[in-house]
């Protein structure tokens with residue numbers, strides 16, 4: 001059986017990545033892909049990697065037919081929310097990849113973004129990270145796609161917070177991120193002469209993804225009856241990669257720990273989560289996670305090291321921002337919302353070497 005899907009904002013980077021996976025998904029049939037700027041243009045003129053896989057043309061969102069099973073919105077935040085409001089009562093399942101429905105608290109959303117245009121819909125959205133909300137996602141009509149930086153930090157720290165291994169009020173996350181995270185629209189900061197060779201801090205404090213990281217980790221801490229309030233200092237850096245995020249997360253340990261304690265916490269949290277891989281390969285070049293090994297896949301690779309001389313744990317995670325940080329969990333959520341195996345259409349290894 002196939003499910004009809006449409007992608008609004010398919011000319012962008014996440015929309016293009018989602019389309020790449022939708023076209024080879026065994027149970028998705030792509031009905032419409034929209035772009036306002038490129039309406040009437042063949043998709044392969046913008047996405048030459050899809051030659052031979054589709055002859056579709058972009059259409060305007062004004063012609064969107066909602067006689068489909070699932071609508072993917074790959075739009076900028078603020079642009080997305082009105083579309084959710086417009087289509088939610090048609091009964092179609094919606095997976096919104098923007099930030100508009102990730103934050104449950106409208107004041108927090110306003111603090112980091114702008115006043116929310118439809119706060120009444122926030123309680124209907126489930127945060128689209130299967131590792132945390134698999135059962136709720138299965139029943140959801142509206143799923144909020146994850147933030148790319150946020151998912152790299154949440155996945156590396158959630159098991160540690162749940163098991164009470166670290167002081168959650170003093171988490172520091174230092175992330176390196178590739179240029180495709182900025183989207184396809186021209187921006188001086190992603191222009192090749194400016195970006196080439198760069199290691200540039202941006203938003204060293206107050207990054208928007210802090211809101212969803214703290215929201216999700218606080219929920220885990222509360223469910224585990226931990227008293228401390230989670231506080232995360234997130235500092236991203238733009239680096240030269242096109243795709244990829246590498247997050248290094250530092251936290252004080254809450255008691256003396258062994259490697260086995262940390263392994264156990266990760267293993268038990270991620271049993272039944274096929275897209276998280278634990279990496280700690282002593283004595284090889286690949287002893288820690290690395291974005292290159294997960295590019296083009298839905299995997300999040302996680303590693304860690306306990307500081308032998310200080311009460312500190314360093315966790316590391318590597319993802320592809322366009323896949324594991326966006327299109328990948330969106331497709332995994334689609335699978336769950338349609339009672340399919342979470343891995344359907346997503347189970348591929350990465351490239352090596354790349």
Ligand SMILES: NC(=O)c1ccc[n+]([C@@H]2O[C@H](COP(=O)([O-])OP(=O)(O)OC[C@H]3O[C@@H](n4cnc5c(N)ncnc54)[C@H](OP(=O)(O)O)[C@@H]3O)[C@@H](O)[C@H]2O)c1
Pocket residue numbers: 008009010011012013014015034035036037038061074075076077079097098099146147148180181182183184185321322325326
């Ligand atoms: N890039 C990432 O790594 C990443 C990761 C996680 C989440 N996200 C989120 O995913 C969303 C899309 O990001 P992106 O990187 O794919 O952005 P992008 O490359 O700039 O693409 C944006 C898309 O939105 C469409 N669009 C913009 N304004 C529109 C409007 N008023 N009406 C209809 N369509 C409109 C554009 O279509 P036109 O052709 O008409 O301009 C384009 O297809 C954002 O909310 C972003 O925060 C991105």
